[in-house]
Amino acid sequence: MKFGGTSVADGSRLKNVASLIKRFYERKNEVIIVVSALSGVTDQLEEIARKASEEGRIADVNAFMERLRERHYEVAQEAIAGAEIKSVVEELDARLNDLENALISICHLRELTGRSHDYISSFGERLSASILSGALKSMKLRSMALIGGDAGIVTDSNFENARPLFDMTNSKVQERLLPLLKKETIPVITGFVAADTKGIITTLGRGGSDYTASIIGAAVEADEIWIWTDVDGIMTADPRIVPEARTLSAISYLEAMELSYFGAKVLHPKTIEPAIQKGIPVRVRNTFNPEHPGTLIIKAHEEIKDIVKAVTLIQNVALINISGSGMAGTPGVAGRVFSALARVGANVMMISQGSSEANISLVIDEPQLDLSLHALKREFAENIVKDISYDENICAIAVVGAGMAGTPGVAGRVFSALGRVGANVMMISQGSSEANISLVVSRADACKAIRALHDEFKLGAER
Numbered sequence: 001m002k003f004g005g006t007s008v009a010d011g012s013r014l015k016n017v018a019s020l021i022k023r024f025y026e027r028k029n030e031v032i033i034v035v036s037a038l039s040g041v042t043d044q045l046e047e048i049a050r051k052a053s054e055e056g057r058i059a060d061v062n063a064f065m066e067r068l069r070e071r072h073y074e075v076a077q078e079a080i081a082g083a084e085i086k087s088v089v090e091e092l093d094a095r096l097n098d099l100e101n102a103l104i105s106i107c108h109l110r111e112l113t114g115r116s117h118d119y120i121s122s123f124g125e126r127l128s129a130s131i132l133s134g135a136l137k138s139m140k141l142r143s144m145a146l147i148g149g150d151a152g153i154v155t156d157s158n159f160e161n162a163r164p165l166f167d168m169t170n171s172k173v174q175e176r177l178l179p180l181l182k183k184e185t186i187p188v189i190t191g192f193v194a195a196d197t198k199g200i201i202t203t204l205g206r207g208g209s210d211y212t213a214s215i216i217g218a219a220v221e222a223d224e225i226w227i228w229t230d231v232d233g234i235m236t237a238d239p240r241i242v243p244e245a246r247t248l249s250a251i252s253y254l255e256a257m258e259l260s261y262f263g264a265k266v267l268h269p270k271t272i273e274p275a276i277q278k279g280i281p282v283r284v285r286n287t288f289n290p291e292h293p294g295t296l297i298i299k300a301h302e303e304i305k306d307i308v309k310a311v312t313l314i315q316n317v318a319l320i321n322i323s324g325s326g327m328a329g330t331p332g333v334a335g336r337v338f339s340a341l342a343r344v345g346a347n348v349m350m351i352s353q354g355s356s357e358a359n360i361s362l363v364i365d366e367p368q369l370d371l372s373l374h375a376l377k378r379e380f381a382e383n384i385v386k387d388i389s390y391d392e393n394i395c396a397i398a399v400v401g402a403g404m405a406g407t408p409g410v411a412g413r414v415f416s417a418l419g420r421v422g423a424n425v426m427m428i429s430q431g432s433s434e435a436n437i438s439l440v441v442s443r444a445d446a447c448k449a450i451r452a453l454h455d456e457f458k459l460g461a462e463r
């Protein structure tokens with residue numbers, strides 16, 4: 001079971017989480033817990049680390065530490081009853097002390113490497129895991145807090161976005177966690193945080209606690225992997241954009257992957273992969289409404305009656321257009337485009353090429369725009385490519401549903417619906433799985449486009 005940041009945002013919520021764990025544990029389940037930082041803490045840690053490296057003011061670090069200490073003390077005091085509080089406060093103090101020293105060093109060094117970024121941002125989860133484990137102990141359960149690396153997750157040293165080394169991880173996680181389960185001890189593991197082969201702290205990328213849960217769930221071959229969050233499950237659209245969005249009772253692994261890759265923040269995009277490997281069902285549930293069954297994600301979802309299941313939106317992306325009549329019939333242009341982008345580590349989210357071959361369009365993460373343009377201009381210094389233009393003022397939208405495969409007319413309905421609300425489509429692409437039609441619109445058109453698609457496929461209707 002993984003609990004996200006909003007589920008442990010304050011003392012009473014954290015206590016509620018501890019009671020939920022107790023409830024399922026007492027129904028004769030073995031449970032392993034993965035927990036996120038208290039909501040907002042990872043953002044704050046990233047912010048203070050950046051500030052320390054840029055401005056170097058120790059007074060800012062002191063003020064930040066004061067606020068962080070207060071908040072965690074308060075949460076601990078509310079969530080933990082009895083004598084247990086003393087050892088938890090000692091643990092928090094030791095952690096906070098390490099963090100403060102690291103931030104002060106950054107003030108002196110005025111430099112923030114990926115490695116120190118990961119060390120600093122790991123503290124959110126390290127603090128919350130100590131508190132949650134303490135709360136379980138104060139409810140008379142056996143528990144132990146563990147950093148991801150100590151729980152056996154071993155990654156490469158690609159800081160800020162580290163990849164697990166699965167062979168090593170799978171055996172180490174079993175070795176570390178199974179004996180705890182035997183001793184009826186509930187492990188509480190920091191989400192998002194792992195360690196490389198030398199034991200240096202790494203992180204799995206923002207939102208990575210979901211991924212931690214599925215890495216661990218797959219390693220111990222859990223019966224199910226549960227992601228507890230602040231909504232009833234995976235919904236037909238982001239409820240912040242479409243208030244009528246409805247919770248889906250079941251979807252397939254493929255659909256969940258498409259949704260999370262295309263912006264449904266409710267699951268980290270890599271969460272599903274380890275679950276697929278071992279065929280483990282993933283369930284998304286709401287800590288604020290635990291009676292709701294949530295969304296079940298499984299290999300094949302039988303009823304394909306819903307052609308389109310959900311629509312998603314990705315912000316913070318940019319469009320690049322590469323054009324030139326010399327590109328037509330010249331082999332290798334696309335290959336050079338992708339190699340140039342791969343060399344600078346740019347992640348290409350969508351691609352499309354017109355049949356005239358005179359134009360290639362790509363969607364990439366916006367923070368990688370400058371880097372990507374630079375790489376492309378250097379690659380195509382000669383005249384095959386006439387023009388490389390870009391547009392930052394865009395969003396990508398995906399229409400997802402495994403039932404679209406082999407069902408004619410879905411694309412037609414997508415474009416008619418967008419036409420009716422005057423949303424101009426700037427690029428289209430459909431993966432060969434046919435479970436996803438993705439398109440690009442301007443930022444100004446994004447919300448109305450999402451709502452129009454949600455209406456067109458009647459996704460909000462009860463069924």
Ligand code: ADP
Nearest residue numbers: 004005006229230233234235237238264265266
């Ligand atoms: P956690 O802190 O539990 O990891 P997140 O904030 O990362 O939670 O993800 C949950 C949020 O994802 C929801 O509150 C919701 O606003 C957003 N979201 C975006 N798209 C969807 C979707 N299709 N279904 C459900 N939630 C979505």
Ligand code: ASP
Nearest residue numbers: 036042192206207208209
């Ligand atoms: N705390 C981390 C983040 O905010 C990981 C997570 O919550 O999934 O990105």
Ligand code: MG
Nearest residue numbers: 004207265266
């Ligand atoms: Mg999340």
